[in-house]
Amino acid sequence: MEQETLYTLAEVTRTYQVGSATVRALSEATCTIGKGEMVSLEGPSGSGKSTLLLMLGVLETPSSGTLTFKGTDLRKTTDEVRTVLRRDSIGYVFQQFNLIPTLTARENVLLPMVPVAGKNADKQQRAAALLEQVGLEHRISHLPGSLSGGEQQRVAIARALANQPDVIIADEPTGNLDSASAQGIMDLLSRLNEEEHVTIIIATHDPAIAKRTHRHIMMRDGRLLEDQATPTT
Amino acid sequence: MSPFQYIRHELTRRLGRTLTTAFGFAAGVSLVVSIMGVASGLATAQNRLLSPLSTVGTDIIVTRTVGATTTPAASPSPSPGTSGAGTGPQHRQGGFFAGGGSAISSLNAQDQAALLQSNDSVLTDLSKLGPPGTQFTHDFFVPGTLITFPSQAVGNITSIPGVTGAVGVLSLQGVHDTGTVPKIVATFTTGGQTQTVTATPPPLTAAQQAQVRTCLFQQIQSQQGSSPSPSPRQGGTNGPGTGGGFRGGLGGGDFNSVLSKCLPASYLKYQQQVVTPIRTVQQIVNPPQTNLSTKSYTVSGVDPSVRNQGVITAAQVVSGTWFTSSPKDEVLVNQAYATTNSLKVGSAVTLNGTAFKVVGIVAPTLTGNVSDLYFDLSTLQSMATQSGRINEIFVSAKNASEVNAIAAAIHTKLPGAQILTAKSLADGVTGSLADAHTLATSLGTALAIIILLGSFLIAILLTISNVNKRVREIGSLRAMGWSRRRVVQQLLGESVAISVFGGILGILLGFAICAIIDATGPALQATTSGLAVGASSLGSIFGQSSTASAASTVHVTAPLSLPILLLGFGAAVLGGIIAGGIGGWRASRLSPASALRNLG
Ligand SMILES: Nc1ncnc2c1ncn2[C@@H]1O[C@H](COP(=O)(O)OP(=O)(O)OP(=O)(O)O)[C@@H](O)[C@H]1O
Numbered sequence: 001m002e003q004e005t006l007y008t009l010a011e012v013t014r015t016y017q018v019g020s021a022t023v024r025a026l027s028e029a030t031c032t033i034g035k036g037e038m039v040s041l042e043g044p045s046g047s048g049k050s051t052l053l054l055m056l057g058v059l060e061t062p063s064s065g066t067l068t069f070k071g072t073d074l075r076k077t078t079d080e081v082r083t084v085l086r087r088d089s090i091g092y093v094f095q096q097f098n099l100i101p102t103l104t105a106r107e108n109v110l111l112p113m114v115p116v117a118g119k120n121a122d123k124q125q126r127a128a129a130l131l132e133q134v135g136l137e138h139r140i141s142h143l144p145g146s147l148s149g150g151e152q153q154r155v156a157i158a159r160a161l162a163n164q165p166d167v168i169i170a171d172e173p174t175g176n177l178d179s180a181s182a183q184g185i186m187d188l189l190s191r192l193n194e195e196e197h198v199t200i201i202i203a204t205h206d207p208a209i210a211k212r213t214h215r216h217i218m219m220r221d222g223r224l225l226e227d228q229a230t231p232t233t
Numbered sequence: 234m235s236p237f238q239y240i241r242h243e244l245t246r247r248l249g250r251t252l253t254t255a256f257g258f259a260a261g262v263s264l265v266v267s268i269m270g271v272a273s274g275l276a277t278a279q280n281r282l283l284s285p286l287s288t289v290g291t292d293i294i295v296t297r298t299v300g301a302t303t304t305p306a307a308s309p310s311p312s313p314g315t316s317g318a319g320t321g322p323q324h325r326q327g328g329f330f331a332g333g334g335s336a337i338s339s340l341n342a343q344d345q346a347a348l349l350q351s352n353d354s355v356l357t358d359l360s361k362l363g364p365p366g367t368q369f370t371h372d373f374f375v376p377g378t379l380i381t382f383p384s385q386a387v388g389n390i391t392s393i394p395g396v397t398g399a400v401g402v403l404s405l406q407g408v409h410d411t412g413t414v415p416k417i418v419a420t421f422t423t424g425g426q427t428q429t430v431t432a433t434p435p436p437l438t439a440a441q442q443a444q445v446r447t448c449l450f451q452q453i454q455s456q457q458g459s460s461p462s463p464s465p466r467q468g469g470t471n472g473p474g475t476g477g478g479f480r481g482g483l484g485g486g487d488f489n490s491v492l493s494k495c496l497p498a499s500y501l502k503y504q505q506q507v508v509t510p511i512r513t514v515q516q517i518v519n520p521p522q523t524n525l526s527t528k529s530y531t532v533s534g535v536d537p538s539v540r541n542q543g544v545i546t547a548a549q550v551v552s553g554t555w556f557t558s559s560p561k562d563e564v565l566v567n568q569a570y571a572t573t574n575s576l577k578v579g580s581a582v583t584l585n586g587t588a589f590k591v592v593g594i595v596a597p598t599l600t601g602n603v604s605d606l607y608f609d610l611s612t613l614q615s616m617a618t619q620s621g622r623i624n625e626i627f628v629s630a631k632n633a634s635e636v637n638a639i640a641a642a643i644h645t646k647l648p649g650a651q652i653l654t655a656k657s658l659a660d661g662v663t664g665s666l667a668d669a670h671t672l673a674t675s676l677g678t679a680l681a682i683i684i685l686l687g688s689f690l691i692a693i694l695l696t697i698s699n700v701n702k703r704v705r706e707i708g709s710l711r712a713m714g715w716s717r718r719r720v721v722q723q724l725l726g727e728s729v730a731i732s733v734f735g736g737i738l739g740i741l742l743g744f745a746i747c748a749i750i751d752a753t754g755p756a757l758q759a760t761t762s763g764l765a766v767g768a769s770s771l772g773s774i775f776g777q778s779s780t781a782s783a784a785s786t787v788h789v790t791a792p793l794s795l796p797i798l799l800l801g802f803g804a805a806v807l808g809g810i811i812a813g814g815i816g817g818w819r820a821s822r823l824s825p826a827s828a829l830r831n832l833g
């Protein structure tokens with residue numbers, strides 16, 4: 001239905017120079033990701049999952065091939081354009097949460113809104129609403145250090161949602177969590193995908209997590225191997 | 234939330250790091266502030282020593298020296314074709330202070346007379362002290378190169394607009410001679426010469442020649458008949474004669490009178506020109522045959538009624554008192570001179586048979602012509618046969634900006650005046666005191682720079698280490714759409730905020746340190762021998778150094794001025810900007826991908 005294309009990858013290759021050797025982290029990846037999809041990237045360590053996510057997150061540019069995001073060829077953009085794309089269209093969730101330790105939950109959620117114009121009161125309200133959405137209304141003024149791993153990751157998801165992104169990119173979001181917390185995070189992401197139609201791309205080792213997505217991309221040695229969709233009920 | 238709040242939280246919630254960095258800045262600032270405070274305190278103290286005019290209520294000192302230019306109009310007795318004998322001093326000194334048309338041009342004659350008188354002092358004629366062989370002790374006073382001038386010049390200066398006070402001082406070199414009146418004294422006469430005029434009158438016509446010849450012949454014949462005795466005036470030092478070959482058997486004077494009767498009127502005009510007065514001088518010839526021993530010292534005559542301006546002031550009395558109401562037999566003694574000569578308040582100083590009571594010991598500042606003894610002006614004037622004469626005028630101006638204009642006015646009114654302002658004196662000062670000042674300033678500056686660089690370095694290292702610790706944080710900020718510029722601003726803001734805090738803390742610490750320095754106030758001693766007033770040091774003209782010296786105690790203080798505090802504060806903020814700038818630059822060069830990958 002709303003299979004509007006978000007990403008188009010055509011033979012996207014990323015190489016890194018390590019001394020005299022050239023490491024191919026991503027090799028001729030070709031695929032499209034539509035708006036509203038929930039995709040998991042699976043594969044052993046070093047298979048290129050993080051490399052692909054950085055590329056999709058507009059933090060890394062391809063060495064060769066074509067990568068378009070919302071119709072923009074990312075290889076032809078300036079740093080300023082990429083900064084604005086990241087700000088307005090992409091939300092990140094990391095394995096390590098990456099919250100600012102000196103800011104409260106609410107202040108962390110406010111952080112992505114700082115470069116955006118708008119009334120402070122509206123931003124404050126939105127931050128509180130987002131924290132409520134992730135179930136942390138009672139932790140609004142807590143510093144990350146006083147939150148559990150699962151709570152911290154919820155704050156990170158609320159922060160990723162701050163500027164109403166098209167896509168949430170999550171690199172092993174449950175990697176540091178126990179399975180109960182991990183399932184809670186997956187519940188939250190699934191709900192965002194279903195209710196808010198936010199595209200979600202998750203890299204994971206964990207089949208239990210991958211199982212919660214609708215599309216599974218298997219990676220090995222920098223290549224996209226299988227690409228199968230689980231029929232939604 | 235605003236970036237400002239982020240900065241605030243970053244500082245308040247990482248208080249340890251904030252305080253560490255801030256104290257680094259504060260230590261730097263406080264040390265710099267107190268070093269500069271001490272340097273400025275030293276500079277002030279040394280300025281006070283180096284520009285001593287202000288301590289004697291004076292802005293300008295007016296003197297008059299040998300070799301100053303004279304105005305042509307002032308040149309007395311034109312004496313064309315002078316033979317050069319005997320008139321030297323008069324010509325050399327005649328022109329001083331005799332500006333064309335000025336009020337004191339009329340003083341010129343007196344001026345010359347007084348100078349001539351001082352030249353004729355007993356110094357050149359020891360026979361005045363008694364018959365040869367007499368043991369004598371005598372004090373002579375000579376002005377040296379500080380030529381005296383009539384005290385009326387003080388009034389001239391007082392009338393210049395902007396001058397608030399002018400006081401005349403007579404500073405002389407005292408020469409204390411003891412010995413035996415020498416035996417070999419020659420008496421000879423100088424002066425009386427008729428100056429010849431070099432001129433070429435028209436040649437005598439044949440008729441005139443015949444007339445003169447006839448006239449001369451008649452006159453000589455009539456003269457030889459009467460008294461042909463030679464002139465007694467033709468002693469040892471006769472100047473050049475007037476009339477070459479005509480002198481024959483006649484005395485010069487007789488011949489002149491004969492000639493003047495016979496020459497045509499146009500020739501007579503060239504005769505009877507300047508005739509210098511005949512004076513008899515007794516002078517030691519050859520090295521004096523006497524066991525003469527000489528000690529020199531310096532004296533000044535001051536107006537006892539002027540207590541706060543002049544070569545010495547009442548404020549410089551360190552023990553005893555200023556001159557009392559009867560200053561005639563009183564003397565003030567320089568501290569250094571009193572020490573070397575074991576003089577105390579109440580002691581007596583005897584000069585040429587007169588005893589002067591020491592009423593006060595004084596500590597003169599480096600006025601350039603510090604004297605050993607200070608007398609009442611009129612007393613010294615009569616002792617030194619310098620009645621009505623002075624050789625220095627201490628002038629005060631209404632305000633410092635008028636000093637140059639006043640100096641120019643003095644130049645116009647008193648041509649040949651040597652004018653010394655506080656600035657010219659300070660500029661001319663060299664030597665250890667000036668070196669110490671320079672050293673203190675440069676050493677202080679070097680130290681301040683080293684300390685500042687040190688605290689900057691600490692701040693930079695702390696900021697860089699902070700950036701390294703926050704790589705992941707910086708990566709996430711970039712990932713959530715913060716621009717490079719915004720990240721740099723954040724880090725810079727944090728760093729500057731810390732430096733502002735550190736700067737304020739440093740100023741408070743600096744205040745405390747300076748207060749401690751002021752309270753303890755270590756004392757420094759500064760001693761120096763009298764500096765020359767311009768080129769006319771009294772001592773140097775006699776080839777002796779003056780015994781006068783001045784000692785001053787300086788308490789080191791560390792006054793804090795707004796510029797110093799602002800400078801310290803500004804330095805801290807600059808350090809914050811540099812440290813934050815370097816940290817931000819490193820952060821901005823960080824690729825967000827690798828920042829996140831390495832630690833995410
Ligand atoms: N900046 C880099 N410089 C050099 N090599 C790199 C760099 N980034 C990634 N690589 C290499 O590229 C390959 C793919 O790495 P990537 O991080 O994408 O793997 P991954 O699938 O995310 O692994 P993991 O499951 O352990 O996170 C690895 O061999 C890695 O060493």
Ligand SMILES: [Mg+2]
Binds near residue numbers: 171
């Ligand atoms: Mg990875």
